């Protein structure tokens with residue numbers, strides 16, 4: 001008897017989302033789902049609809065048609081409860097009271113979080129902790145009006161993660177940040193995802209996100225033209241062989257190979273890890289195929305994105 005494993009429920013679920021402003025269609029039948037622990041990067045050309053989608057996911061904008069669920073709750077019908085799980089930065093940099101310090105602003109966020117249905121109490125220690133994580137301890141008691149753009153950006157992320165959300169939604173969280181600030185956001189996003197938070201962020205920085213996002217959604221002209229599973233793409237190996245087609249067919253029959261294709265002069269196979277390379281080589285050898293070279297097949301997200309956007 002085969003065992004069926006129920007798929008993990010989604011933390012963010014978008015079904016058939018349409019959005020129009022007067023007669024302009026901005027989002028068209030967008031579907032996506034993000035699991036707990038997954039980092040989903042949303043990208044696309046200027047004007048593709050990323051900010052509109054992010055605003056709709058957080059409940060700030062209403063869809064013309066379609067539904068958005070956060071942790072199973074409809075954000076447009078059961079907003080306060082759905083948003084109890086949510087931390088978000090939907091405007092970069094996030095808005096704060098410039099006459100108050102970073103700590104005071106986060107205190108106000110904490111009070112608001114506590115007032116929401118199912119709201120959590122945020123301790124002073126937690127406020128200090130997130131300020132330290134975002135490397136803002138030195139600025140904590142300074143007025144936000146004196147913060148640089150990058151410091152306000154980091155304070156926005158601090159506010160979003162204050163109440164330990166299960167869903168984090170960030171619109172261009174690294175815009176305006178220096179290279180160390182960008183790396184800091186990446187580390188924080190990765191660590192939140194490792195602890196089970198579902199993260200969706202919009203970005204134009206393809207080469208960076210390819211190092212830590214699990215999935216990339218490509219939005220163009222309001223349509224989601226692709227969901228790229230980066231984990232499976234990056235586990236591919238290519239073999240330069242005398243018979244690429246035959247090698248691909250042979251590799252595809254191996255139990256640990258998820259997918260194999262030919263790309264002359266290569267056969268490209270998704271092996272699930274480098275420990276399988278010797279087994280793949282030995283199978284090719286036994287099948288009478290001559291192998292001249294075996295290397296990881298690095299997935300170039302930028303090239304892939306360019307092709308997808310040009311085709312769309």
Ligand SMILES: Nc1ncnc2c1ncn2[C@@H]1O[C@H](COP(=O)(O)OP(=O)(O)OP(=O)(O)O)[C@@H](O)[C@H]1O
Nearest residue numbers: 021022024026044045046047048049050051052053
């Ligand atoms: N309030 C609005 N009223 C009318 N049109 C709007 C409104 N907000 C956005 N749009 C239009 O919707 C489209 C998508 O805009 P959006 O800001 O979502 O794109 P984006 O992908 O975030 O772009 P960028 O990468 O430049 O930030 C654009 O054509 C924009 O002009």
